[in-house]
Amino acid sequence: MAVKNYEGADIDVCKSCEGVWLDSGELEKIVNTKEEKFTVGQVKKAIESAVKEENSRHALMKDIKSFKRDINLDELDSDQILRIFKKRWGIDRKLNCPKCFQALQELNYAGADVILDKCPDKHGFWLDRQELGKVQIMMEYYNKTAVPDTEHKQSKPGWFDVVSHIVKKVIP
DSSP states (O other): OEEEEETTEEEEEOTTTOOEEEETTHHHHHHHOOOSOOOHHHHHHHHHHHHHHHHHHHHHHHHHHHHOTTSOGGGOOHHHHHHHHHHHHTOOOOOBOTTTOOBOEEEEGGGSSOEEEEOTTSSEEEEOTTHHHHHHHHHHHHHHHSOOTTTOSSOSOOHHHHHHHHHHHHOO
16 A cells, blocks of 8 residues: 545555545545546546446346345345345455454445445545545535525435436536
8 A cells, every 4th residue: 555645635545456545534534625626527427427326226226126025125224235235146345444454334425326435443444446536526516516404494405416416517
């Protein structure tokens, strides 16, 4: 791992896979710092990727429902669904926290449609190649398009509403 300064945080970058380890607090610092500028192409690619991943998750749920007809998916939590998915497709990637060596848990970061791996003891996050920029783009654009609660009596718009709004503005 090589240490690199990014948005005021010293991040650890894997030289072979280009994945990134962020210690506790670094991801929030990066998301809240707006020094890194993204091109329209990068934003478009991140949004398209998020929409594609969301569609894949919907297709996965449909497949799980057909595979496991004897269970009620509404009664399962996300970890149980993930175990069914991994068993069904034989996917078993195990990542451990470099601080405490516990198995990392998957997380849809802030509903931004980017699945990160987090330490259960909150030591940090593992981000696969290019996920850091994607999280940053999605969070910045979510925050730009979200309506503050003081302006509206409703809460922030749902993720689908935000992505739809961004797609209409960015993708012709």
